[in-house]
Amino acid sequence: MSTILECKNLTKRYGNFTALDQINISLEGGHIVGLLGPNGSGKTTLIKIINGLLTPTSGEATVHGKPIGVESKKVISYLPDHTYLNKNMRIRDIIDYFEDFYSDFDTKRAYDMLAKLSINPTDKLKTMSKGTKEKVQLILVMSRHADLYVLDEPIAGVDPAARDYILNTILSNYDENATILISTHLIADIENILDQVIFIHNGHIRLSSTVEEIREQNGKSVDALFREVFKC
Amino acid sequence: MPWNLDSDRPIFIQIVERIQLDIISGIYHPGEKLPSVRELAGIAAVNPNTMQKALSELERSGLVYSHRTSGRFITEDTEMIENLKASLAEEKISEFFESMTKLGFQKTEILTMIEKIIKGEQE
Structure with missing residues (x-):
């Protein structure tokens, strides 16, 4: 498997505050990776650097060996923590927009998923509940045939039944050689679909391991280990 | 419906046990074709790599065998x-x-x- 994402000595400072300190990460294709850490640990900063929304203070991030830029954005499908979509737009117009914008967008897949979740494509985004909006955004992101999916808190506002469907959607829709990086607090809910986890704390990587290794070595779930490591 | 898995034991072992039980109890018949790794991972709501590992384990024990191109089958050895x-x-x-x-x-x-x-x- 080839390396999709590589971060080398990645550091980000906001004034005196160091959000990320010499982070090294290497992600290969075909994995679902959980980026886990308490609030303010640097998860979103890292994700924003990977997506070219922030520039690192030092160090570098590369996708397929190339620096972050137009080429990397073509192969990364990103779900941000805040919506950037125009709330006055109807879903079908947003889909047209995505189809225009991304050459790897699968329109049929998007409509299929909307139908499964009983979301009306003629509805405007602003008339939808928080959870439904989140579902729409995730559908848009998962409808691309990307190499790397970066999902920042994808299931936070969604009810448990829809959560199961969404996890299933993620499992059945990403391409075999693609990798998914998911940041979340809801570890117990997504633990079974992850194969690797990265614990991040105060801008440092505390642990990088596979889910099965954690369970074998500690005899406990990733969720339980997280609660232990980050006990307040 | 995702499979009910314990949180404190390795997932692949629990998948192996679950499929063994499904074979013993006749949910899967001898010689029957198993769904693909992807499908099974979707049904169980687990990572496809973990499902792959579990199926390899079942293959090693001989309970499941694979045809190079047509998929995995339950053993006919009753x-x-x-x-x-x-x-x-x-x-x-x-x-x-x-x-x-x-x-x-x-x-x-x-x-x-x-x-x-x-x-x-x-x-």
């Missing part, structure tokens, strides 16, 4: 399935005896109790 069934039954029984012994019962007492319960069911 004797192997019967043996697995017998060894699982033994396991369950010794677990039962262990917990009854912890409660302070002797083996003969346990047997008498079992007989009594079976009679009660028949009446």
Whole structure:
């Protein structure tokens, strides 16, 4: 498997505050990776650097060996923590927009998923509940045939039944050689679909391991280990 | 419906156990084709790599075999399935005896109790 994402000595400072300190990460294709850490640990900063929304203070991030830029954005499908979509737009117009914008967008897949979740494509985004909006955004992101999916808190506002469907959607829709990086607090809910986890704390990587290794070595779930490591 | 998995044991072992049980109890028949790794991962709501690992493990034990291009199948060796069934039954029984012994019962007492319960069911 080839390396999709590589971060080398990645550091980000906001004034005196160091959000990320010499982070090294290497992600290969075909994995679902959980980026886990308490609030303010640097998860979103890292994700924003990977997506070219922030520039690192030092160090570098590369996708397929190339620096972050137009080429990397073509192969990364990103779900941000805040919506950037125009709330006055109807879903079908947003889909047209995505189809225009991304050459790897699968329109049929998007409509299929909307139908499964009983979301009306003629509805405007602003008339939808928080959870439904989140579902729409995730559908848009998962409808691309990307190499790397970066999902920042994808299931936070969604009810448990829809959560199961969404996890299933993620499992059945990403391409075999693609990798998914998911940041979340809801570890117990997504633990079974992850194969690797990265614990991040105060801008440092505390642990990088596979889910099965954690369970074998500690005899406990990733969720339980997280609660232990980050006990307040 | 995602499979009910314990949170404190490796996931692939639990998948192996679950599929073994499905074979023993006849949900999967000898010689039947298994769904693809992807499909099974979707049904169980687990990572496809973990499902792959579990299926490789089942293959190693001989309970499942793969045809290079057409997928994975349940063994046609019914004797192997019967043996697995017998060894699982033994396991369950010794677990039962262990917990009854912890409660302070002797083996003969346990047997008498079992007989009594079976009679009660028949009446």
